[in-house]
Amino acid sequence: MNTLLIAGTDTDAGKTVVTTAIAAYWQRYYPQGSLALMKPLQSGTGDRELYQRLFELKQSPEEITPLYFDAPLAPPVAAHREGRSVDLKQLWPVFTQLQGRFSFVLVEGVGGLGSPISWELTVADLAHDWGIPTVLVVPVRLGAIAAAVANVALARQAGVRLVGIILNCVQPRSESEIADLTPIDLIESFTQTRVLGTIPCLEDSHNLDQLVQVASNLDLEILLPRLPIWNP
Numbered sequence: 001m002n003t004l005l006i007a008g009t010d011t012d013a014g015k016t017v018v019t020t021a022i023a024a025y026w027q028r029y030y031p032q033g034s035l036a037l038m039k040p041l042q043s044g045t046g047d048r049e050l051y052q053r054l055f056e057l058k059q060s061p062e063e064i065t066p067l068y069f070d071a072p073l074a075p076p077v078a079a080h081r082e083g084r085s086v087d088l089k090q091l092w093p094v095f096t097q098l099q100g101r102f103s104f105v106l107v108e109g110v111g112g113l114g115s116p117i118s119w120e121l122t123v124a125d126l127a128h129d130w131g132i133p134t135v136l137v138v139p140v141r142l143g144a145i146a147a148a149v150a151n152v153a154l155a156r157q158a159g160v161r162l163v164g165i166i167l168n169c170v171q172p173r174s175e176s177e178i179a180d181l182t183p184i185d186l187i188e189s190f191t192q193t194r195v196l197g198t199i200p201c202l203e204d205s206h207n208l209d210q211l212v213q214v215a216s217n218l219d220l221e222i223l224l225p226r227l228p229i230w231n232p
């Protein structure tokens with residue numbers, strides 16, 4: 001499977017930081033492997049604009065974000081404000097054609113795993129329906145354990161192919177604070193899900209070198225697709 005869905009426990013969990021870090025690493029060390037970024041639904045400006053600023057993507061804006069709404073709200077609410085509805089049927093064809101054209105397709109969720117993508121379905125339902133490996137970004141703060149446990153329970157209930165958790169420091173944290181706020185053994189024991197690494201708080205989360213560096217400390221064996229062995 002040449003795709004990975006970056007989901008989070010919540011909006012502002014750090015999905016885009018993780019997405020751009022893995023993308024930056026891929027482009028740095030696998031230049032022969034083509035990369036696509038997809039944010040199936042975006043509400044409010046930010047993610048697509050950052051992707052386009054950081055990476056030379058061979059995709060149209062509509063292939064990056066097929067469903068784009070102006071209001072920074074849940075997509076069905078933002079769509080309603082614009083007198084539109086959320087037509088999820090548009091998403092799968094875009095996704096599958098990206099999969100066919102690119103070596104690696106990184107998909108970013110919207111909001112948290114339990115956030116609605118329509119009046120009936122959540123991000124977890126999309127992850128299940130698409131059957132793609134999914135990683136859960138958990139912000140390092142008090143309450144992270146409960147957030148991880150609740151979102152992993154949702155993922156299990158929805159049949160999401162959850163491959164791991166990534167802890168993310170949305171603010172500067174010492175090593176001991178990280179250990180106290182997000183004890184890995186406790187989180188892995190309660191969720192029965194591997195922690196694939198911790199992203200420190202970056203001085204500049206738009207700096208490609210910093211993004212590559214923090215991605216290199218993640219369990220990339222799990223996160224990156226196997227490139228076909230190239231036999232000249």
Ligand SMILES: Nc1ncnc2c1ncn2[C@@H]1O[C@H](COP(=O)(O)OP(=O)(O)OP(=O)(O)O)[C@@H](O)[C@H]1O
Nearest residue numbers: 011012013014015016017111169170200201202205
């Ligand atoms: N590890 C980090 N180091 C520095 N800044 C961070 C880090 N993680 C998150 N941030 C900052 O916190 C904010 C929210 O992070 P981010 O945009 O990645 O969240 P998100 O989960 O993608 O949010 P959304 O639901 O809007 O897509 C951003 O301004 C981002 O730069």
Ligand SMILES: C[C@H](N)[C@H](N)CCCCCC(=O)O
Nearest residue numbers: 011043044072073074111115
């Ligand atoms: C505006 C924000 N940055 C995201 N694009 C949308 C987050 C929707 C969250 C909805 C919810 O779960 O309450």
Ligand SMILES: [Mg+2]
Nearest residue numbers: 015016047108
């Ligand atoms: Mg984002």
